[in-house]
Structure formats: C-alpha cells, structure tokens
Amino acid sequence: MAQVHLSETYACVPSTERGRGILISGDPKSNNILYCNGRSVIIRNLDNPQSVDVYGEHAYPVTVARYSPNAEWIASADISGIVRIWGTHNGFVLKNEFKVLSGRIDDLQWSPDNLRIVASGDGKGKSLVRAFMWDSGSTVGEFDGHSRRVLSCAFKPSRPYRIVTCGEDFLVNFYEGPPFKFKHSQREHTNYVNCVRFSPDGSKFITVGSDKKGMVYEGKTGEKLGELSAQDAHQGSIYAVSWSPDSKKVLTVSADKSAKVWEISEDGNGKLIKELTSGSGGTEDMLVGCLWQNDYIITITLGGVINLYTASDLEKPPRTISGHLKNVSALIMFKSDKSMVLSCSYDGVIVKWIRGAGYSGKINMKDHAPIKCFAAVEGEIILSGFNNEVWRAPIYTDECGPAEHVDVGSQPKDLSVAINAPEVVLVATESGAVLLSGLKVLSCIDLGFTVTACAISPDGTEAIFGGQDGKLHIYSVTGDTLTEEVVLEKHRGAITVIHYAPDVSMFASGDANREAVVWDRSTKEVKLNNMLYHTARINCLTWSPDSTMVATGSLDTSVIIYELGKPTSARTTIKAAHLGGVYGVAFADECSILSSGEDGCVRQWTITPQ
Structure with missing residues (x-):
C-alpha cells in the first residue's frame, strides 16, 4: 500500500454576498488569515498562499472566524447561531460549542484577555447581541437597544472594557462592563x-x-x-x-x-x-x-x-x-504541459493553476453557467451546461465572451473528446448520442436507453455508453455512424463515469452504487474486480499516465487509488479529501494526483510507493 501526503492546496476564495460585507481576520502573531466559504473555515498564509488548512466541522455555512488575542484558539460562528471554539495544535481540537443566538451570527470578537467573546447577528426579539465566557458559555451582560439585525460588533482591546455594536437600525450602541450594560446610542x-x-x-x-x-x-x-x-x-x-x-x-x-x-x-x-x-x-x-x-x-x-x-x-x-467560490466539478491535466491544471466549477469559472505556484488566471464562462460537462484538448476547452449547447473556446485567454457553440438539440449528460482526433466530440444526451466534428453535427442517434455517461476512444473509432440500468454499450464509430458491438453487464447502479486508459488497452467505469470496474478492451473481460470500497456514489475516475493505476473520487469525500496487478486490498485511500464530496481527480504523473470537490478547493497529493 502506497503512502500519500498532501503537498499543496489551491484554496477556494471567501464566500461573498451581494450588498453585504464579509469578514476576514488575521493571526496577531503571524501572516495567517482566516476566511469562510460554505461550511469551511480557511486558514491561509499570505507569505505562502499554498499553505492552507481547512476546518470543516460546522454543520451549517460559516460566517466569521477569529483568532484569540494570544493566537491559541479560533472561534468560528455560523448561520444557525452556533459558535465553535477550537485549536490547531496537533490537528483540530474542539474546546467548546455554544448556541449563542437563535439566528445567523454576522460578527464576533474576543476580549483582549482571551476570556470573553461577543457575537452579534440576527435572532428573535432582543437577542441580537450576546457576550459570554469562552470556557463556560455563561452570559456577561445585557444588550438592549437594537431593533434590527446587528451586523458588526467590537471589543475594546484595552481596559476599561467596552463593547460597540451597529446594524440595520442605523444605530451605533455603546456598552460598559463587564458585566456589560447599555450606556448610550449614536445616531x-x-x-x-x-x-x-x-x-x-x-x-x-x-x-x-x-x-x-x-x-x-x-x-x-x-x-x-x-x-x-x-x-x-x-x-x-x-x-x-x-x-x-x-x-x-x-x-x-x-x-x-x-x-x-x-x-x-x-x-x-x-x-x-x-x-x-x-x-x-x-x-x-x-x-x-x-x-x-x-x-x-x-x-x-x-x-x-x-x-x-x-x-x-x-x-x-x-x-x-x-x-x-463553488463546487469544483472537474479537473484536467495536459499531456504537453504537466505544470498546468485546469479546474472548472459549477458557476462557470475555469481556473488555471501552475503546480508549485498556485493561481495563474481565470477563464470566465459565467455567461454559459452552470457548467455540467467539461473536456479539453491542446489549446481548447469544450463544455456544456444545462441548455442544449456545446461550446468551444481557447484556453490561452482570460475572457471567453461569445465563444463558438452548437445546439445539439437536447441537454448534454456527458461529453468526451477523441484526443488524437480532437475535432471529434461525442455528446451523450438523455436518450442518445450526438457526434460532432468541430462545431458541426455529424449525426444524432437515438440509442433506445437512458444514457448517463460516455467515452470515445482516442482515435475516435469506438464509443462506450453507460446507462441508467448499469449496462455498458460498446459501439464502433465509422464516419457519422454508430454500430453496437457488445453490451457488458457487471454494474448494479447507474453508470456515472467511463474513461479509457492512456495506453488504450483498458477502460474503467464507475457507478452510483459505489463500484468501479476495470475492463480489458480487447477481450471485454473484467481486469480488476471487487473495487467496492467507497460508501457512496463514484463521481469521477482517472488513470495514471502509465496505465498502472486507477483512482476514484466519491460523494463519501474520499479518493481511492488502485494498482493494477495487485489485489484491491492493497488500495490506498485518501480519507476526507474534500468536505461534501470529491468531484474531480486527475493524475499529474505517477507520483502525484490532484483532486477537487464540493469545498471549492483543489489539492495535490504526493504518492510514495511502499
């Protein structure tokens, strides 16, 4: 069993909201900053932005996180009114959890002596601000004076202690303590x-x-x-x-x-x-x-x-x-440029990363969001959303304005490019297939079953379709014609992903019932069996460049790497790779693999053979 360790994280950016400010905060003793995205708190070093930790223990989206003044603890709050206090030494250690407000918490601050926390936000009645002891949760004062959501609060960082709050009622309220009591309002x-x-x-x-x-x-x-x-x-x-x-x-x-x-x-x-x-x-x-x-x-x-x-x-x-900002649904590596990674998120943003350096630019396809299917050949990306269009756009640009597109008549479920004949694109629709040459439709074929995934061989002569029924249908491709050759039955759930091995001697498939299968292309026999170690649907699958390893990513948040020629019990599992599920995997080389997921992050893992 190989060893895997995290070598780089290309982090998500802070969640933002139109018409509202967001909160980022810093470590008083270093250049680490904290910000929130979804249910994650991101700890990021400004001197080395690839040095990232992600805390994902909140059950609801997080709104604010702050270091204590002595930098020993972090308090983070979410939209349900929960505050969690945790440390980062030797992994994440939860110190306390308190239900502070009945609604969303918008801001929190520590007292300078590290003993108290004030939080403000939304709630029922007058419970819009609360100050409490960090170790017991006991309340320290009364915070009358606000009638609407309290957007921000601040703790005076020196004695005598004061708390100031402000919000949607246009008021700035001033409190003295502890225990804190209302002193006056500024209007x-x-x-x-x-x-x-x-x-x-x-x-x-x-x-x-x-x-x-x-x-x-x-x-x-x-x-x-x-x-x-x-x-x-x-x-x-x-x-x-x-x-x-x-x-x-x-x-x-x-x-x-x-x-x-x-x-x-x-x-x-x-x-x-x-x-x-x-x-x-x-x-x-x-x-x-x-x-x-x-x-x-x-x-x-x-x-x-x-x-x-x-x-x-x-x-x-x-x-x-x-x-x-959102779920990273696909990852692509290029044969010719092993340093560049492309990742695509549901909201129409394609990000270029340079391994070892991080962020390298964006291709904005928001006009075509949400993006469902994503593929690439040298110099070009091919994608589709939830309309009936397939788009082709150049990679080496920052804006893809009116990219060229073609209407395929039905919503694409999957698409695959013949990488050695890059003009040929296979598009799977609910009930059939569309063959494209560039942006010209060669043929639309009704296959007679519900299609959920597809793959075309690198030379464009063979196509595989996965069905809702778990069957794999293999077709030969001649010009604009598909001819069914064989149907393979092994899966017990809808097919979610199919990929040919780089040497084209095999292909692999994964399903919604958590199983992956490696097939011999010539004999159509199962080459690697019992790949049943995920606990939820398989979302993505990739091959190592030398065709000796297969990796799968799942809704269960893990990535599993299998080696051909070894029993599946010798697999390598990356647990909790991405909070919310893994949606993209790609080998950079035989010693490193990239993954992406619901948490908006892309991670690079180094594989060390045993």
Missing part, C-alpha cells in the same frame, strides 16, 4: 451601519455604513470625534474597515470598487492618503471585505478575488490570489 448614520472596529491601542473606534460615511469615536466614552473627509468620500456603500497596526490609519472598501487608506488625526478626522483600485470595473470588482495585516493590505472583491497590497509601498501593484 450619526442615515443608513445601515455595516462595520465597527476599535483601533489596536483602544483609543478610538470607527463605524462605516451604506450612507457612504465613516465616523470616528472616542474609545473610552463612545463620544463622536470626527469623520472621514466628505470631499474624498466613497461613491457607494462602505462595507468594511480595518485599522493599521499603529492605530494611525484605516482602510475602507466600498461598492464603488475602490479601497481607500485614510490618516486619522488626534481629533478623529480622516484625511485620504491613497485610493487603491483594481480589476476592470465590472460588478464582480465591488469590494466587500478588507484587512490590514502587518505589512499587508488585503481587499476582497464580490467575485472572491483577494488583492494583496504592500502597506509600506502603496505604489506597488497588488498581488492577486483567486480561485473558486
């Missing part, structure tokens, strides 16, 4: 107050809102001091704000697609130092999150792009990190 904003943050030295705090304003207050008393210059104001809602480590500057981001760095004077007024712009100006470039982390200035776009600026040199162009 300076005229729209949603989206974010509140104390300066690291505790002397001031700032609020920003959908009224395009930023207000600065005295940290101890909560009295208003000043505001960000109206002359240089944002032209859209301000969604997030973050202080510099020296408490003298703030960073704001807005729906107007700009980030601004302000200098905050002693009297609390903000003067614009620098406006940071990025992207091409589309809706996806609206900025919804930010963080000032040591010498990094981080902004997050609605499309999930992370821009990294250098605080000490604001003239320097930003470094961009991106990735997928």
